[in-house]
Amino acid sequence: MGHGNFSGAAERGGKARTLLFCALAAVAVLSGCATPLSPKEDALFQSYASATDRPATRPVRSMSSFSDSLVCMDRMMRDAEVPTTLITSKYIPDFSGRVPVAAKEMVITALSQMSRQSNAFRYVDFEVDIARQDTVQNLTTILLNNNQMELQRPALYVSGAISFVDQNVLSNRHSAGLSGARIEAGYDRSRAATIIGLEMHLGDFRTRTLIPGLDSANEVIMGTSGQGLDLAGRIGTYGVQFNVGRDLVQGSGAAMRTLVELAAIELAGKWTHLPYWRCLTLDNTHPEFQRQLRVWYDEGDRTTRSRMVQRYLASRGYLAASETALPPGHALLREAVGRFQADVGAVVTGEIDFPVYERALRDFVAVGEDGQLARVGWAELSAGQTKIEPFTIDLQIENTSRDRTAFEAGTHIFASATISRAAHLFCYINDANGNIVKIQPNMLSPESLVSANQAIRLPDWMVPYPAFVLTAGAKGSEALMCVATNEDPMLKMPPELNVPALTRMQGVASLQALREQFEAAVGAGNMAAQTLEWRILPARPAAAAAAGKNGAAQ
Incomplete structure (x- = not known):
């Protein structure tokens, strides 16, 4: 027995010495390779860095429960013919320091999305705070001081702040454990709720006063939850550990976008006196x-x-x-x-x-x-039994006048065209002299393919130097026609109709004849067209016009 015990001990000692010898040998080898590594040896490995650094998923549009409500407000203001209002905003601070988001930029995006068709709001980008001014702002200030630039004064401004962040208003935690001679187990579950509040107001820029009733105060709840399971045990002389967990953390960015878009809808609805709540009761505003x-x-x-x-x-x-x-x-x-x-x-x-x-x-x-x-x-x-939605085009006169079917000679006319889906858009003017001229596409907008649900301005009065202007000519009548097609019709149109923009078309007797050419090229079912007509009234003498203005002012 004693001899057998001695042999087993000697065998174990031999194995230990062998392992020690191998470890020392490995250290000696690594010590001998202490020279700098050659970059060439890692070239193949490093070549995967650029591809690996790319995101694993495609980007997606940042949306909230009220994104479609913004589109609804845009259409509502378009139908109500709400005039364009210049607007700006203050910096939206977060005094808690717990919501690091660009709330002001979210306000700008929300106002922009509500103005794609209606042109209801146009944002004036001028930063007063010197600490937040950038290169464009500095150039703007220089040009203003030298009287080389005119800054349009906004009528409204948005004021507001993240009013509070109450963390862990509700907190719930459960844990349990089990312990034995060879096994230990533990389970943990926690839940918490944090509330973010946002308050925004509309102010009169001229008097720098906040308008009573034009305010919004809302809050949203962000939830966090987690589950964890721990297992540990021993099998003979070996220990085994196992851990698994699941966590959910709702970020502040999506929560703030929801609050900002809701506030923008409320403020725009109250300012325009429109039933904005109809856009807040859509089915897709459901949080789930x-x-x-x-x-x-x-x-x-x-x-x-x-x-x-x-x-x-x-x-x-x-x-x-x-x-x-x-x-x-x-x-x-x-x-x-x-x-x-x-x-x-x-x-x-x-x-x-x-x-x-x-x-x-x-x-x-x-x-x-x-x-x-x-x-x-x-x-x-x-089963493919749904109703096919018609292809439509919405052509409107944008002049701020009660009667948009008659204009005095010399009046500048502004129009817009909106199509229901992406298509090729062509617009033509038939002046009082009988000339037919293509105005869209043109040298500033050479591409005929345009997106849906976005007002195409004719002319584009938002740019300093538009490609053309529409001015009521001599006494008589004029007409504007826009045609939208699923495919490019110019590939099938006669050469004499494929003329450059702003040049007189030859061989076309009327807009109706031109429309028939489009129907022959692409088919009546693959296009949409609309025509607006207006009468031209004689221009009033300057003295009579001035007297009329004075009388109206009185």
């Missing part, structure tokens, strides 16, 4: 809207999702009815998806991903009587 659509997106397979989206695109005119079974990489499908993404303000990728799925099927989701989100019309959409 996108999360529920994501669940439905994950439940379906790729083929089903693609067919659903393709049939929706066909119902909106982006695809032909016979093109609803295209493979994902088909050129026609990528083109249609790209145009749809551009029209809804999404990042254009041409891929049917979740943002496209959500934007396409949101019209088929509604809040039921039980307050839960439910699918509406999905069976009809799957």
Whole structure:
């Protein structure tokens, strides 16, 4: 027995000496290689850095529950013919220091999205705070001081601040553990809620006074939660540990965008005296809207999702009815998806991903009587039985006058055209002398393909030097016609009609004859057209006009 114990001990001692010898040998080898490493040896490894540094997912459009409400307000103000108001804003501070977001930039974005069609607000970008002035601001100040630049004074300004951040207003934590001779286990769960408040006001820039009643005070709750499980045990002389956890942290950026867009809608609605609450009761303002659509997106397979989206695109005119079974990489499908993404303000990728799925099927989701989100019309959409949305163009006179069908000679006329989906847009003016001139596209806007739901100004009065001006000519009548087509019609039009912009067209008797040429080129079902006409009144003598103005002032 004693001899056997001695042999086992000697064997273990030999193994230990062998391991020690190997470790010392490895140290000696590494010590001998203490010279600097050659960059060439890592060249192949480092070559993967550029590709690895790229994001793993595509960018997506930053949206909130009220993004569609901004579009709703834009259309409401367009229908109400709200005039353009110059507006600016103060810096939106966060005195708590816990919400590091650019709230002022979110205000600018919200005002811009509410003005795509209506032109209701035009932001004056002038920073008063010297600490926040940039190169453009410094150049602006120099030009202003030298009387080489005129700054338009805004009528309104936005004032506000992140009023409070109450962290962990609610906090809940549970933990439990189990311990034994060879095993230990522990479970932990925690939940917390933080409240962010935002207050914004509209002020009169001329008097620097805040207008009573034009205010917004809202708050939003951000939640955090986590679960964790720990296991530890021993198997013989070895120990085993295992840990798994899940955490959810709702960021302050999305919460602040929601508050800012809600405040912008409230302030714009109160300023224009419009029923803005109609835009706040949309089904997609439900907080679970996108999360529920994501669940439905994950439940379906790729083929089903693609067919659903393709049939929706066909119902909106982006695809032909016979093109609803295209493979994902088909050129026609990528083109249609790209145009749809551009029209809804999404990042254009041409891929049917979740943002496209959500934007396409949101019209088929509604809040039921039980307050839960439910699918509406999905069976009809799957069968391709949905109603095809007509292709429309909205052409309007933008002059701030009661009668927009008659103008005095010499009056500058302003118009705009808005199309329901991305298309090729062409506009023509028929003056009092019978001349027909193409004004869109032109040298400043040479591309005929334009996005949907964005007012194309005719002329573009937002730029210092527009490509043309529309001025009422001699006594008689004039007309403006705009035509939108799914494909480029100039490839099929007669050469004499494909003339440069702002030149007289030959061989065209009327706008109606020109419209018939478009119908022959692309087909009546693949285009939309609208014509506006106005009468030209004799210009009043200067003395009579001045007397009329004085009388009106009195």
